[in-house]
Amino acid sequence: MRLKTPDNLNEISVIGGGSWATALVKILTENSIHVNWYMRRSEQVRSINRDAVNPDYLSFLKLDNKKIYASDQLDEIVGRSKVVLFAVPSAHLHNVCAAIPKEDLAEKFVITAIKGTVGPDNLLPSSYLARYFELKDFQQAMIAGPCHAEEIARNKKTYMTLCSSNETFIGKISNWFASSYMQVKYSPDMVGVEYAAIYKNIVGIVCGMAEGLHYGDNFMAVLVSNAIDELGLLLRAVGTPDARLGSSAYLGDLLVTGYSAHSRNRAFGKYLGQGYSVFEARQLMGMVAEGYFATRGLMATVKRLGLNLPLLQTAYRVLYNHMAAVDEFKLLERNIR
DSSP states (O other): OOOOOOSOOOEEEEEOOSHHHHHHHHHHHHTTOEEEEEOSOHHHHHHHHHHSOOSSSSTTOOOOGGGEEEESOHHHHHHTOSEEEEOSOGGGHHHHHHTSOGGGGTTSEEEEOOOSOBTTTTBOHHHHHHHHHTOOGGGEEEEEOSOOHHHHHTTOOEEEEEEOSOHHHHHHHHHHHOBTTEEEEEESOHHHHHHHHHHHHHHHHHHHHHHHTTOOHHHHHHHHHHHHHHHHHHHHHTTOTTOOTTSIIIIIHHHHHHHOTTOHHHHHHHHHHTTOOHHHHHHHHOSOOHHHHHHHHHHHHHHHHTOOOHHHHHHHHHHHSOOOHHHHHHHHHHHOO
16 A cells, blocks of 8 residues: 655654764754754764754754754654654665664655665665665655755755655655755656765765876866766666756766865875875775765676776775775776776
């Protein structure tokens, strides 16, 4: 039986305590949506409830905690809302799901704001959640950028794409995220946009390596041009040939991740280009760069599909074969056009 979308949705459970989750909570509470917020660390919970500040991420941002119920009890938070939004790193999603009884999401709508593959089968986040909790397509949606959390926190104009096969559900939640600085669009291409969101983080790492190696703007433009071609090849191979690559959810998100100073993946790649080891770069970051995990997961998918994606291969060899970025870029120069 198809789950009916309620008419009076005004509450959501948000799972995750990072900067992206914090930015989303900001938007939601500004639109008078009550947020039940799961944060793993009790210190974060206390700070939100007492001071309306996430002490670990976007700590300059004052939230409206009159519209927030924060807790470190995951089962309690999941149980409080008909809509559950996952905004955790892809590498942590399995452990989070394992702590939620499968029946708890059976009659809920689930939104993902995760950009990476999950588990040994390298599944899309939505596919992993669907398999784990036996969700139907109409129960799921995802959020796509370009939406750097730091700019949302400062009310900088951007565009968000909400993806789902359930346009009715998206119609009822679009105003949760819309504001004077956030324009919301709808796309039915959930699979294509999820793959684009994963791939753009890898491109961010490669662009960062190029900066660390002192390549100039001209070469960076060549990298991004080739990245667009690679993304098109990938999306055709996974069955979304009609994706409008020039739209904000595809090209826009890729560009901002490759060029922006706010991009964690670019910063991570820059350290690698400067000669730091992968271990050292991860330590210097202090935050998760999703492209690190995404590279391994997407590489396995691309091998299965028989694709040749030089930018992805460069990232993989530097990250997982521990090759020097300077040597890999000499090879990359010969493999891009």
